[in-house]
Amino acid sequence: MTRRHAPPTTCPPAGGASRKPIGVFDSGIGGLTVFDAIARRMPAEDLVYFGDTAHVPYGTKSPDAVGRYSSEVARHLDGVGIKALVVACNTASAVALPKVRRSTHVPVIGVILPGARAAAAASGSGSIGIIGTEATISSGAYTRAVGGLRPGARVTGAACPLFVPLVEEGWWDHPVTETVARHYLGPMKRAGVDSLILGCTHYPLLRGVVGRVMGKGVTLIDSAAATAVEIRALLRRIGLERTDGKGRHRFIVSDGPERFRRLARRLIGRDVEVRCHRFDL
């Protein structure tokens, strides 16, 4: 893995490094839930979002492929010039965080640890559920993270492959989605979890259905919100938080921007300007 250096900044903008944008990266559109959570909590920050739409979805790809795709995106954002990188994609956070860290010069935060921390804090009984893509669940990353934070916790995981296509179809509160949710969440209910990590960036959009199926006693943990809190704390700690002015938002995708633009309107309720950066293949 070669480490590409960011081009030297010959004329730093006023405010120095703190004025650089935060990079937010996902395999496609789902990371916009994380992007949105960051934008709401840190309205003064410039943000640059990269959706690797040429390779979406990551959740059914091998860890090796996810690692190669993620490194390439991190190198590209490093070259664009960012002050920190949020890996908004659960799958990439689960299987490729060390590779991403080797591919950039800036601090990197994934979504696994913030989500696990929030769940470990929220759970009374220590019985915690985690739902995500096949790759995220089979990586065991959330189970390890929760176990490290709260020894003795019992973690029940389930892959929910149909949830992402259902979100992308816009069926967020459709009877079909509820039937599918009842099927996938059966093991969670039987295990008696009292908190459930929505371990995929698309899943917060199914919060209504999942909440109904799980019942009121179960706390739903949205990694997006937890990650936004964590990146703000990090930037404060290293003196790079920006609090003045109104941040600008940029969007880059690795395949045709039309579909992204259409789904973004649905997901975050606004029109976005999207630029395309193609990788070699």
Added chain:
Amino acid sequence: MTRRHAPPTTCPPAGGASRKPIGVFDSGIGGLTVFDAIARRMPAEDLVYFGDTAHVPYGTKSPDAVGRYSSEVARHLDGVGIKALVVACNTASAVALPKVRRSTHVPVIGVILPGARAAAAASGSGSIGIIGTEATISSGAYTRAVGGLRPGARVTGAACPLFVPLVEEGWWDHPVTETVARHYLGPMKRAGVDSLILGCTHYPLLRGVVGRVMGKGVTLIDSAAATAVEIRALLRRIGLERTDGKGRHRFIVSDGPERFRRLARRLIGRDVEVRCHRFDL
């Protein structure tokens, strides 16, 4: 687009070019329905299947990306040494066939024309339905093909984005799949189509559900079977058909073979040996 030449065959096998395998290419696993149809009709032929699992699915990607991915696969199979290439993927057939033809030396057959031909022949009323991925439907390729074969035909198209994930989840005859099918196929029923092209390699696995929803008066056109008939006719015509012995089957994927192996067992009911050929990204 550079055209890569196949390596010279220094020691041609007995039987010459006819003993080379037929290449069958798909974005992932779905093309195995076409592979299976060819294997049943031409048991003496060697077959080599390429599933571009690093880039699957094609159906939500841009025509440009599908063109680049498809060309790369065609060049690879050209280098492996094949006597003809079947583009089993409907999306690639719809948007990338000219690019694929420029990337190989051998005759290329897509699935659109065989499917359209079968539908044009089967329809009494001239009202024909076509279901497929977003990319296939919005390309208009089936509509043009049917129109060219049967002027005056009325074609009704519908994208069915959830069908592929439902097939890959194994829910071929699940109540959820039937509900989804009723939703997607509404426009077909209202248009009164008398034949319906299953315009995606995964869809023949939903034949039961789709048939039930459409009713007995509607002929379902499976491009897989039509394509197998067409490739045999082509090989006969150019004198490259092989009829002696038992063909060998090889499988190549561009990402980790485990998931492919597992789904292949489900789709064609047998264990397959899979080799991996990674592209640069």
